[in-house]
Amino acid sequence: MNFDFNEEQYMFRDTVRDSLKAEFPVDLFRDGGDPVAMEAALWGQLAELGLFGLMVPEEQGGLGLGMVDFALIAEEFGAALVPLSVTDTICASLVLAKFAASVQAENLAKLAAGELRVAFAVYEKNGGYDPADFAATIGGDGLLNGRKLLVAGADRADLLVIVARDAAGTLALYALEGARAGISASRETALDITGDYHSVSFDKVSVSDADRIGGAEAVDFTLDLLAAVAALGLAGIGSRMLDTAVAYVKERSQFGQPIGKFQAIKHRCADMAVDVNTARSGAYYAAWAIASAEEAERLWAVSMAKAKANRMAVHVVREAVQLHGGMGYTWEMALHFHYRRARHLEVLYGSTEYHNERVLQGTMAQLAAG
Amino acid sequence: MDFNYSPEEQTFRDEVRAWLASALPKGWGKTAFEPEDEDERAHFRIEWERKLYEGGWSGISWPTKYGGRGATLVEQGIFAEECARAQAPEGINVIGRNLAATTLMHHGNEAQRERYLPKILAAEEIWCQGFSEPNAGSDLASARCRAVADGDDFVVNGQKIWTSFAQYSQWCILLARTDQDVPKHKGLSFFLVDMKSPGITIRPLTQISGENEFNETFFEDVRVPKENLVGELNDGWRIAMTTLAYERGAEDALARQIRFKQELDLLIAKAQDVKLGSKAAIDDPAIRQRLATSIVDLELMRMNCLREFSKAIKGEKPGPESSLMKLYWSHVAQDMADMAMEVLGPETLLMQGDPDTIARGRFPMSFMQSRAFTIYSGTSEIQRNIIAERVLGLPK
Structure with a gap:
C-alpha cells in the first residue's frame, strides 16, 4: 500500500508544467489566439516531450507506462487548459493498446510519434450519460448511423473512436478513420472556447469487424478512463484557480491592506484548499483504479472521483471569480477560460448525480457481499 | 502508487481479523453491545484497550523499545479497518496514545519516554x-x-x-x-x-x-x-503545536473515518429496511443522492488519510497541513449526521430505549454529538486561519 507518486513521476510533471507555462500560457487565449492554431503549435512540443507515447507499448515505440504515470500530467493539462484533442489522443493510446494492440499496432506507432490524432465520439443529443441509452447503431447491413456531440478536434482527427451498438444489439467500441465515407464533422458553438468541438454525423458508414476495438467491456473502460481524466483535469483547474486567487488577494489592496488579510477572504481560500486537496485524493485513486483495479472497484473509484471533482470545481472556480471582484468578471482577467473548461469537464463526462448513483450501487453491492 | 496490499500486509490483516473474532464477546454487534451506562462504558473501553495491549495490538507503528510493534502506518491503517469491520469498541486513551505519546516522542527526554510511553500503550495510565x-x-x-x-x-x-x-x-x-x-x-x-x-x-x-x-x-x-x-x-507553544498537528492529523482522522463509515453503512442498511409509506427509503431518488454524497465524502476522507500516511512514511512531519484534514472531516461528518436525520422518516426522532427506535437511537445521538466536531481541536474558523496563513501564505 502506497498512495504517493514516485520521484520520476513528480519530475516529469514538473517538466511538463514548466513547458506549458512557457509555451501555452492562458494569455494566448485572452489575446484572441485561435485555439485550433494554438493546439497545432502545442502538438509538436508535446510530441517532443514524448507525451503521446507515454502509454503506448514499447514495441510500438512508446514508453510503455500506465495511467498512474499519466495522472499528474493530466492534472497539469487541466491546469493549463490543454485542448481535449490532446487528452483524447493520449487516452486512446491506452484503449487501443489494451483492447486491440495487434490490429492497431501501426496506429499506435504513429500515435506515439505524435502523428495520429484521435477523437472520442461518445455522447449524443438526448443520450444522457448511460451508454445503454445511446442511439448510434450498426445495422444488419454493416452500416453505421448516428450522430455524436462535442467531439474534440473531430474535423482533423485521423481516427474516431465511437461508441455504437452492433447488429446484435451489443454496445461496442469502434475505431474508424476520420476520412471514411459517410463521416462528416460540423463545428459547434460551445461554452468552452479553449478548444474546438464538433458534432459528427455517421451516415451509412461501412463498418467491418476489423474496426471493432472491443465490446461492452471496452466501452465501460473507455468511459471510466475519460471520466477519470476529466476528474484529474478538474483537480488541475481547481489547483490553478486556487493559486491564482491566493496570489491576487495577497496583492490587491483595499481599506489600506491586502484583502488577503481579511478573514472573510482567508476563510474562502482555506475552504478552496480543502476542496482541491480532497478532489486530488479522489482523482489519484481513480487513476490507480484505471491502471490496476478490478472492474467493480474501478467504476466505484472513478465515479467517486468524478462526483467530487465536479462539486469541487464548481465551488473553486466560482470562488476564484468572486475573489477577483469586478476584475474577475472581465474578459481580460481570463479566469473565464478555466470557468468554461471546468463546466465542460463537469457536465460532459458524467454529472454529479449520474456518478452518485453509480457510487451508491457499488457501495450497496459491497455491503451485500459483506 | 499501489493500493494493493503486500503478502505480509495481507497476513497481518488475517492475524488481526482472527484475533478480533476470538477476543470480542460472542454475538458482538448483533446481540452483544457496549454498556448503555456512560461510566460502565468507559470502564468497558479501558478493559478493551488493555486486552488489545495483551494481544500485542497497541502501538502498532510505535518503536519496539517503547513497547510498540515497530510496524508502519499501513499496518496501523489495516488494524483500524479490521476493528471497524468487527465493530470493535473504541479505546478511551486516545489522548494518551495520539497526543501525549506523540508529543513525548518528538519533544520529551529519554527518561520521560521510558517512564510514560509503555504505560500509555498498556492503558495502565489514561x-x-x-x-x-x-x-x-x-x-x-x-x-x-x-x-x-x-x-x-x-x-x-x-x-x-x-x-x-x-x-x-x-x-x-x-x-x-x-x-x-x-x-x-x-x-x-x-x-x-x-x-x-x-x-x-x-x-x-x-x-x-x-x-x-x-x-x-x-x-x-x-x-x-x-x-x-x-x-x-x-517553549510550550511550539511543543503544543506538535500535539495539535497530531490531534488534527491523519492517524486520528482514519480512526474516526472508520467509525463514521460504520455509521453510514448502518444508515444504508436501515434505509433498505425502513419504509416511507409504500416504498423503502432507499428507493427515493433524492435520498439516494444524499446517501451517495456522504459515501463519496467519507471515502475521500479515507483517501486523504492514506495520502498523508504515505507522506509520513517518507519522513514528512505533520504540520499545519493537518488542518486541511480536520476542517474537511469535521464538516463532512456533520453533514452526514444531519442527513441521517432526514432520510428515515418520523421514527428517526426516537432515542435509545424507545420500542420504535431505529438502530438503538444511534442517529439522533450522533446528530447531537456531531456539533462538537467543528469546535474541538480548534474551531473551523481557527483551522481556516491556519490554512490561510501557514499553508497558503496569506498575510497575518
Whole structure:
C-alpha cells in the first residue's frame, strides 16, 4: 500500500508544467489566439516531450507506462487548459493498446510519434450519460448511423473512436478513420472556447469487424478512463484557480491592506484548499483504479472521483471569480477560460448525480457481499 | 502508487481479523453491545484497550523499545479497518496514545519516554489534555493557568476546561504560563501532571448530548516536579503545536473515518429496511443522492488519510497541513449526521430505549454529538486561519 507518486513521476510533471507555462500560457487565449492554431503549435512540443507515447507499448515505440504515470500530467493539462484533442489522443493510446494492440499496432506507432490524432465520439443529443441509452447503431447491413456531440478536434482527427451498438444489439467500441465515407464533422458553438468541438454525423458508414476495438467491456473502460481524466483535469483547474486567487488577494489592496488579510477572504481560500486537496485524493485513486483495479472497484473509484471533482470545481472556480471582484468578471482577467473548461469537464463526462448513483450501487453491492 | 496490499500486509490483516473474532464477546454487534451506562462504558473501553495491549495490538507503528510493534502506518491503517469491520469498541486513551505519546516522542527526554510511553500503550495510565481555558479557547496562547518555580517543583494554579476523560485519567498534558512578561506565545510551558496530585478538582460538564465526557478541571497550588517539564522552559507553544498537528492529523482522522463509515453503512442498511409509506427509503431518488454524497465524502476522507500516511512514511512531519484534514472531516461528518436525520422518516426522532427506535437511537445521538466536531481541536474558523496563513501564505 502506497498512495504517493514516485520521484520520476513528480519530475516529469514538473517538466511538463514548466513547458506549458512557457509555451501555452492562458494569455494566448485572452489575446484572441485561435485555439485550433494554438493546439497545432502545442502538438509538436508535446510530441517532443514524448507525451503521446507515454502509454503506448514499447514495441510500438512508446514508453510503455500506465495511467498512474499519466495522472499528474493530466492534472497539469487541466491546469493549463490543454485542448481535449490532446487528452483524447493520449487516452486512446491506452484503449487501443489494451483492447486491440495487434490490429492497431501501426496506429499506435504513429500515435506515439505524435502523428495520429484521435477523437472520442461518445455522447449524443438526448443520450444522457448511460451508454445503454445511446442511439448510434450498426445495422444488419454493416452500416453505421448516428450522430455524436462535442467531439474534440473531430474535423482533423485521423481516427474516431465511437461508441455504437452492433447488429446484435451489443454496445461496442469502434475505431474508424476520420476520412471514411459517410463521416462528416460540423463545428459547434460551445461554452468552452479553449478548444474546438464538433458534432459528427455517421451516415451509412461501412463498418467491418476489423474496426471493432472491443465490446461492452471496452466501452465501460473507455468511459471510466475519460471520466477519470476529466476528474484529474478538474483537480488541475481547481489547483490553478486556487493559486491564482491566493496570489491576487495577497496583492490587491483595499481599506489600506491586502484583502488577503481579511478573514472573510482567508476563510474562502482555506475552504478552496480543502476542496482541491480532497478532489486530488479522489482523482489519484481513480487513476490507480484505471491502471490496476478490478472492474467493480474501478467504476466505484472513478465515479467517486468524478462526483467530487465536479462539486469541487464548481465551488473553486466560482470562488476564484468572486475573489477577483469586478476584475474577475472581465474578459481580460481570463479566469473565464478555466470557468468554461471546468463546466465542460463537469457536465460532459458524467454529472454529479449520474456518478452518485453509480457510487451508491457499488457501495450497496459491497455491503451485500459483506 | 499501489493500493494493493503486500503478502505480509495481507497476513497481518488475517492475524488481526482472527484475533478480533476470538477476543470480542460472542454475538458482538448483533446481540452483544457496549454498556448503555456512560461510566460502565468507559470502564468497558479501558478493559478493551488493555486486552488489545495483551494481544500485542497497541502501538502498532510505535518503536519496539517503547513497547510498540515497530510496524508502519499501513499496518496501523489495516488494524483500524479490521476493528471497524468487527465493530470493535473504541479505546478511551486516545489522548494518551495520539497526543501525549506523540508529543513525548518528538519533544520529551529519554527518561520521560521510558517512564510514560509503555504505560500509555498498556492503558495502565489514561491521559487527558489541559489546554483550553474559559478565556483561552480559540486564542489558546493567552492561557492564564500559571506554573511558578518553587524549589524542585512548579506550583500550578488555574483552570482548564473541556478536559475529556479527566475523571478516568492518571495524567494530564498541561499548557501553563511560566513567564508573564513576554509576548503570550513565548511564556508558555508544557507539563506532565499527575492527576492524583493534591489540589486538583474535577467538575463534570454536561454536553448537549446529555453525556458527561468532558469536565472543568481546577488546579490549586498543585505541585509538579521539575522533571515533568517537557522540552525547554517557555517553549510550550511550539511543543503544543506538535500535539495539535497530531490531534488534527491523519492517524486520528482514519480512526474516526472508520467509525463514521460504520455509521453510514448502518444508515444504508436501515434505509433498505425502513419504509416511507409504500416504498423503502432507499428507493427515493433524492435520498439516494444524499446517501451517495456522504459515501463519496467519507471515502475521500479515507483517501486523504492514506495520502498523508504515505507522506509520513517518507519522513514528512505533520504540520499545519493537518488542518486541511480536520476542517474537511469535521464538516463532512456533520453533514452526514444531519442527513441521517432526514432520510428515515418520523421514527428517526426516537432515542435509545424507545420500542420504535431505529438502530438503538444511534442517529439522533450522533446528530447531537456531531456539533462538537467543528469546535474541538480548534474551531473551523481557527483551522481556516491556519490554512490561510501557514499553508497558503496569506498575510497575518
